[in-house]
Amino acid sequence: MKKELEFFLIDILKNDSQFSKDELNKIQKEINFHFPSDYIELMIEYNGGEGGVGENSWLCLFPIEGLLEINADYRLLMERIPDYILFGKDAADTGYAFNKINSSIHSFGLMSDFKTDKIEFCGNTFTEFLKYLYNS
Numbered sequence: 001m002k003k004e005l006e007f008f009l010i011d012i013l014k015n016d017s018q019f020s021k022d023e024l025n026k027i028q029k030e031i032n033f034h035f036p037s038d039y040i041e042l043m044i045e046y047n048g049g050e051g052g053v054g055e056n057s058w059l060c061l062f063p064i065e066g067l068l069e070i071n072a073d074y075r076l077l078m079e080r081i082p083d084y085i086l087f088g089k090d091a092a093d094t095g096y097a098f099n100k101i102n103s104s105i106h107s108f109g110l111m112s113d114f115k116t117d118k119i120e121f122c123g124n125t126f127t128e129f130l131k132y133l134y135n136s
Contacts, residue, residue: 005042008053008130012061015048019064027067031085033100039087039126054134058091080114096122096129105129 028034035043048063062070071078071086074095078086084097084106093110105122108114123129 002038002041002127004127005038005130008127008134009042009046009049009051011053012046012049012051012059014046015061015063017047017063017065019043019047024064027064030068031071031100033085033098035098036103036126039098042126053130054136057133057136059088059096059133060090061088062086074110077110077112081108081119084119 024035024040043061043064046061048061048066050060051058053059067085067087074086077095078084081097083100085100086095086097088096089110090096094107095110096105096107098105102124104124105126105128106119107122108119109117112119122132
């Protein structure tokens with residue numbers, strides 16, 4: 001894994017489970033989206049995890065094998081933003097999701113109504129997203 005990713009994830013406790021390439025391909029096919037390479041690189045080693053990023057941010061990364069179920073659990077929310085796939089959250093229930101059209105990463109409240117709550121841009125790559133959290 002790249003040193004830059006390791007730097008941002010130093011306080012993230014890794015998930016013990018692993019996933020297969022077939023499982024990853026099945027999920028990507030079902031959601032009609034290919035995860036960015038830096039996210040896959042991280043998930044091969046971590047497959048989820050939780051902990052601090054920088055001084056003020058908390059990140060809970062969902063394991064690959066749980067993404068479909070978690071997005072189904074938030075179905076009512078995610079149906080309102082169908083071009084997104086939820087991959088994690090913070091300690092205050094801010095969700096983090098990939099935009100399936102351009103792979104950019106965004107945040108939003110998991111209780112958002114999207115009329116008054118904005119979807120906030122957090123980066124074009126997973127590494128940019130981690131920098132965003134680190135500097136928040």
